[in-house]
Amino acid sequence: MSGVTDAAMAILLGGILAAGILCILAAAPRWGAASLTTRIAPYVRDAVDDAALPSGILPKAGVLPLRTGSMWERLKDMFARSLGGGNALALRLAQAGTDEAPASFRARQLGWAVTGFGVGCILVVILALTGRMTPPAAVLPLLVAAAGAIVVDVLLSSRVKSRLGRLSDELPTTLEFVALCLSAGEGFFDALRRVAAIGSGELTQELRQVVLAVGTGSPLADALAEMAARLRLPGLSRAVDQVIAALEHGAPLAGVLHSQAADAREDAKRVLIEQAGRREIYMMLPLVFLILPLSVLFAVFPGLFILRLGLG
Numbered sequence: 678m679s680g681v682t683d684a685a686m687a688i689l690l691g692g693i694l695a696a697g698i699l700c701i702l703a704a705a706p707r708w709g710a711a712s713l714t715t716r717i718a719p720y721v722r723d724a725v726d727d728a729a730l731p732s733g734i735l736p737k738a739g740v741l742p743l744r745t746g747s748m749w750e751r752l753k754d755m756f757a758r759s760l761g762g763g764n765a766l767a768l769r770l771a772q773a774g775t776d777e778a779p780a781s782f783r784a785r786q787l788g789w790a791v792t793g794f795g796v797g798c799i800l801v802v803i804l805a806l807t808g809r810m811t812p813p814a815a816v817l818p819l820l821v822a823a824a825g826a827i828v829v830d831v832l833l834s835s836r837v838k839s840r841l842g843r844l845s846d847e848l849p850t851t852l853e854f855v856a857l858c859l860s861a862g863e864g865f866f867d868a869l870r871r872v873a874a875i876g877s878g879e880l881t882q883e884l885r886q887v888v889l890a891v892g893t894g895s896p897l898a899d900a901l902a903e904m905a906a907r908l909r910l911p912g913l914s915r916a917v918d919q920v921i922a923a924l925e926h927g928a929p930l931a932g933v934l935h936s937q938a939a940d941a942r943e944d945a946k947r948v949l950i951e952q953a954g955r956r957e958i959y960m961m962l963p964l965v966f967l968i969l970p971l972s973v974l975f976a977v978f979p980g981l982f983i984l985r986l987g988l989g
Contacts, residue, residue: 685805692798771907773836774879786829793825794818840879841910845948847880848912849941856934865920865930866897883908898924912941 766779777785797818804810851872858868866888873884883904890900898921905917916937923933 682806685802685810688798689802692795768907768909769833769837772841772909773833774840774882782829782833786826789825789829790822794822797821841908843879844883844908844910845912845941845945847878848910848916849938849945851876851878851880851884852916852934852938852941856931856938859931859934865924866891880913912937912944915940 766782770777770779770782795818797820800821801810801814801817804814854872854876855865855868858871859865863871869884870888873881873888875881876884887897887900887904890903891897895903901917901921905914908914916934919933919937920930922928923930
């Protein structure tokens with residue numbers, strides 16, 4: 678085991694040395710950066726002829742051969758592209774109610790993966806030092822790193838599901854409140870502003886963003902459509918489409934909102950019935966796999982005991 682212990686200590690010390698070198702390189706000036714002459718050459722072409730510039734200064738295709746961002750930024754972009762950090766991730770982040778960019782989320786996921794890899798390496802070294810090292814334990818760093826990345830994604834999915842559920846629950850009440858304000862004689866934008874100022878839920882926060890967008894010059898219909906596209910909630914999308922159509926055709930908005938609130942309540946009732954059906958199936962699992970086997974065991978075991986004693 679002395680050879681395994683020496684190898685584990687070499688891996689630990691080598692990892693510490695590599696981490697220190699990487700930290701030094703990260704703090705050092707960026708390698709391979711374009712020179713000052715290359716960077717300012719396109720901006721002095723009006724004052725200096727192209728022939729007077731040094732050869733190879735001007736780019737051939739009209740694009741500067743300049744790498745932007747640090748090593749960490751390039752690593753984040755590469756990790757985001759490899760895991761698909763596009764529109765789907767941006768939609769999930771918007772549904773979760775966070776302002777985090779997809780690249781930042783992938784960077785956080787990468788950080789947790791690297792941390793998990795380091796923890797796995799430490800566990801492998803500890804196993805090697807205690808003499809409990811086995812060949813399957815060599816893949817422990819990869820497993821812990823994958824678990825760290827998966828946990829971040831699962832937490833985001835859970836947050837999205839929870840927030841969409843709260844938005845669905847708040848939708849009927851919010852629509853009824855807006856319809857009540859319209860029935861009292863207020864305009865539609867004034868009703869939205871009142872609901873956004875009084876309410877405190879998730880949907881109210883989205884309405885605050887709509888009011889802010891309209892206050893900064895965006896059309897009301899575009900702000901509502903952007904909110905529906907950002908959340909992708911079926912009930913809210915239908916309500917926004919009906920409201921936009923009513924605004925364009927001059928239909929009474931109070932009746933439209935009342936009908937949409939009723940539809941949202943029917944959808945909530947249907948979802949509740951479906952959840953009750955699934956919970957009923959889940960309740961049968963302990964009955965089938967725990968209570969029923971124990972009942973059979975209590976009924977059969979005394980007879981088997983008596984037969985084994987030869988008393989029957």
